[in-house]
Amino acid sequence: MPFRWVKSPFPKGTYYFSGNEAAAEGAIAAGCRFYAGYPITPSSELMERIAVRLKEVGGVFIQMEDEIASISATIGASWAGAKAMTATSGPGFSLMQESIGYAAFTETPCVIVDVQRAGPCTGQATKVGSGDIMQAKWGSHGDYQVIALSPWSSQEMYDLTLRAFNLSEQYRVPAMVMADEAVGHLRETIRVAPRVEVWDRKKKKGGAPFDIEGEDGVPPMAAFGEGERLSVTGSTHDAYGFRKTDDPEVHARLVGRINQKILNHKRSIIETEDYLLEDAEVALIAYGFTARTSLYAVKRLRKEGQKIGMLRLKTLWPFSDERVAEVGKKVKRIMVPEMNLGQVAGEVKRCVVCDVISLSQTNGEVIGPELLIETLKKI
Secondary structure, eight states, X not given: OOEEEEEOSSOSEEEEEEHHXXXXXXXXXXXXXXXXXXXXXXTHHHHHHHHHHHHHXXXXXXXXXXXXXXXHHHHHHHHTTOEEEEEEOHHHHHHTHHHHHHHHHTTOXXXXXXXXXXXXTTOEEEEEOOTTHHHXXXXXXXXXXXXXXOOOSHXXXXXXXXXXXXXXXXXXXXXXXXXXXXXXXXXXXXXXXXXXXXXXXXXXXXOOTTSOOSTTOOOOOOOTTSSOOOOOOSSOBOTTSOBOTXXXXXXXXXXXXXXXXXXXXXXXXXXXXXXXOTTOSEEEEEOTTHHHHHHHHHHHHHHTTOOEEEXXXXXXXXXXXXXXXXXXXXXXXXXXXXXXXXXXXXXHHHHOSSEEEEEEOOSSSOOOHHHHHHHHHHO
């Protein structure tokens, strides 16, 4: 197995980090040695910390002229053999979408941390939001898959950034950490283990970089400068990267494979957490920072005798269809609180037959527990 244990590049211990700082450390721990980015609120602290840390571990940091250049440089560094990442928010994430589609089609492992803010457009640059969830999946054109994770704490900014790198390398796919401003700027203790488990991409001398190798559908990936002949194009291509834009069979096979290599491994990729769902009649389905206040509300109402539980989505894409459907069969109603106008609520409705109530808030503030408790009591 390509998983291996490595000594943590940051000393074992307990630290007081913001979420953005923790994400930078998670990236370094995963083996990230290249970062290209452009400062944008509320993700800038990640860039500031990793600029210092990469120098200390022998990596490369580049401040680019904009977000289009940032994601393009990140993709290039990956094909040069580096574990590479960028971070952004709102308008910057929008600018990256074409290149994210290119990365998905060329099967380029890379990590994008999106610290979401209130939009659309420039919106409230310093305020919180979770309006980029659908954009993460559908932002570029055509049919493709990405992996998107949703942290709810500084600890998970560390853990899930590390996991995003491992999943990206394992499946040769762009992986996203869909944080929000509240988690990015939240400052709390995190624990760093003495060793971390990392995944290194598969390589094979003379292997076809875009063909099926083994049952997982993930071909080996050589790097420029290793003596391999590489052609990396965003056009339809064969197993060796040569353009085959007039061949319908090649295109269908390629598009099918880059989707199925993720969908066939959903159970290994998707992570959820259950809270008090055993006898629940009403369930909250929550993610990100909102899941913290949701859990508080659930525990408060449990003390009052209400049969309420919660499912937390740690993975947003691919979506947890099966687990959501299981919850929907056991409860009478589901409420989905979100700092957007119901983006995940729509996915939940697709999976269940019970009542689904969307609780939306888009004023640039976190959803407080009192609003959740009041709404839950009404339903």
